[in-house]
Amino acid sequence: MSRREASMGIARLLMLPDAPVWVIEDKGALAAGQASAIAGRLGLPFRRIGFGATDDRVRPGSLPDLVLTAGTRSGARALLLRARHGCRVVHCASTRPPVPDRLAGYPFDLMVLAGLEPPGPQAAPLNRPGRLMPALGPPHVVSPALLARARQLWEERLSHLPTPRIAVLLGGCVSDPAEAYTAAVQLQRMAREQGGCILLSASSECRPEIADTFSAGLSGCIHLIYREGEPGENPTLGFLGGADAVVAAWSSAQSLSEACAGTAPVFVLPAPRGRRRRLMERLIALDQARLFQSSLQPWPRTPLDEAGRIARAIRRRFMI
Numbered sequence: 001m002s003r004r005e006a007s008m009g010i011a012r013l014l015m016l017p018d019a020p021v022w023v024i025e026d027k028g029a030l031a032a033g034q035a036s037a038i039a040g041r042l043g044l045p046f047r048r049i050g051f052g053a054t055d056d057r058v059r060p061g062s063l064p065d066l067v068l069t070a071g072t073r074s075g076a077r078a079l080l081l082r083a084r085h086g087c088r089v090v091h092c093a094s095t096r097p098p099v100p101d102r103l104a105g106y107p108f109d110l111m112v113l114a115g116l117e118p119p120g121p122q123a124a125p126l127n128r129p130g131r132l133m134p135a136l137g138p139p140h141v142v143s144p145a146l147l148a149r150a151r152q153l154w155e156e157r158l159s160h161l162p163t164p165r166i167a168v169l170l171g172g173c174v175s176d177p178a179e180a181y182t183a184a185v186q187l188q189r190m191a192r193e194q195g196g197c198i199l200l201s202a203s204s205e206c207r208p209e210i211a212d213t214f215s216a217g218l219s220g221c222i223h224l225i226y227r228e229g230e231p232g233e234n235p236t237l238g239f240l241g242g243a244d245a246v247v248a249a250w251s252s253a254q255s256l257s258e259a260c261a262g263t264a265p266v267f268v269l270p271a272p273r274g275r276r277r278r279l280m281e282r283l284i285a286l287d288q289a290r291l292f293q294s295s296l297q298p299w300p301r302t303p304l305d306e307a308g309r310i311a312r313a314i315r316r317r318f319m320i
Contacts, residue, residue, distance in 0.1 A: 020320065021046035022064040024078055026071025030094035034112065034307075035068035037141045038092070041311035044320065063087060065320055079107055088318055094138065110317065112310055114138040115253070115279060136286075137257035137279050139307040147241040147262045154238030162222060164196040166296065167243035169236070169259055170214055171251035172205030173276065174269075177213040183249060183269055183292075184217025190296060197222040199239040203255065204228040214249075240264075245296040248289070253279045260288045260304035267292035 023039045023046055025032050039046040046068075063085050067078040070092040078089040091108040094115075114135045158165065168187065174180055191198050198218055202211040202225070215225055226235050240246060246259045249269040253276045259266045266289040268280050283289040288304055314320070 018062055019045045019047040020065045022049050022067045023047065024049045024067060024069045024074040026074050029071030029074070031070040031092040031114070031138070033070070033141075034092035034094075034114070034139045035070040035074075035090075037139045037307045038090070038112070038311050038314070039068050040141060041143070041308045042315060042320070043311075066090065066314070066318060068092070075108070082109075090314060092139070110314065112139065133310060133313065135306045135310060136282060136304065137260075137306060138254050139310055140254055140258055140261075141307070142237070142240075142258040142261045143305055143308060144261055144263070144303040147237065149241070150237035151241030154235065154242050157235075158199075158238065158242050161197045161199075161224070162195055164191075164194055164244035164296070165239075165242055166191055166196060166198050167239040167246045167259075167264070168198055168200045169240075169246070169248045169251045169255045170200060170202040170206050170211060171249060171255060171276075172203060172207065172210075173252075174210060174250040175207075177209060180210050180214045180249075181217045184214045185220075187247065188218045188221040188223070190294075191221040191223075194296075196244070197224070199223070199235075199243065200225045201234075201236040201239055202227045203252065205252065245298070247292055247296075249292075252276055256280060256283065256289070257304060257306065263301075263303055265290070265296065265298040265301065267296060 021039050021042060021044050023035045025035050025048070036048060064087050066088050067081060068090050069075045069078045075089070075091045078091070081087055082089050088109045090110045090112065092112045092114075108131070110133055111131060112133050112135055114137060166187065187198060198221060200215070200218065200223060202214070211227060228234065240259065240262050243262070243264045246262065246264050246266045247269065248256050248259045248266060251259070251268070256268065256276065256279055260283060266283075268284070268289050269292050270277065270280055280289065284291065287299070288301060
């Protein structure tokens with residue numbers, strides 16, 4: 001993107017109605033959605049910015065106090081806004097900075113980096129030299145309050161199902177149908193022995209043959225199955241909100257984080273490698289989740305709410 005293109009884009013943005021917070025995200029960025037999730041927890045009016053405006057006139061008083069961005073192009077546009085008009089810029093990223101110990105070279109007022117290190121009493125300070133804020137998994141819109149509302153909305157539709165209700169989030173990082181079938185059979189036995197049921201939500205990244213095999217393994221108990229992309233309303237939030245236990249089976253980092261946003265105990269079938277494996281290990285170390293073995297007994301756990309924590313830190317830091 002040239003400087004002229006960036007300048008024209010910013011001029012168009014300034015025609016939008018007033019809001020103290022703007023969100024500018026590249027749709028294809030790894031961190032897309034994180035800036036919006038954090039903005040939604042600030043307790044302030046915010047506007048998601050598109051680039052379709054055509055009038056280049058700058059309207060006085062229309063500038064934001066804070067811009068949240070995700071993606072390289074969005075970050076560049078926000079930095080040009082700051083250079084011209086002095087607004088603060090918080091940038092969300094999903095990859096580790098190349099030189100994390102030389103933060104003076106990073107131009108953002110604050111960079112939120114998912115997966116750099118876990119928060120907690122034994123963790124290093126959350127704000128490294130004023131510029132870097134680690135997040136435990138990608139910030140997302142699923143909050144404890146949202147799951148509580150989803151529980152209320154879905155209570156009547158799920159009321160005919162026996163308890164305990166076990167929500168299963170089926171991800172895509174398993175390639176062996178036999179492994180999927182074995183895990184499903186174990187789950188259905190546990191549900192049947194306790195007189196409960198299984199609420200299965202298969203993500204779009206789950207291969208059809210894996211979802212089919214897993215579903216076949218649940219045939220011995222009462223269960224509901226939803227595959228992402230099917231017609232109708234997505235019940236996943238209702239499943240999570242109404243669950244007495246959650247099993248994250250080979251799930252993505254975001255699904256793992258979303259599962260931990262509720263009050264139900266979370267059990268994980270481990271991903272083989274990569275970012276989701278590292279996040280799983282951190283969640284287990286912080287007692288946010290436990291390995292799925294032979295029990296679904298709950299334990300005391302504070303729901304995970306990284307977007308809320310980061311939003312509160314931003315408000316304190318920038319006095320907004």
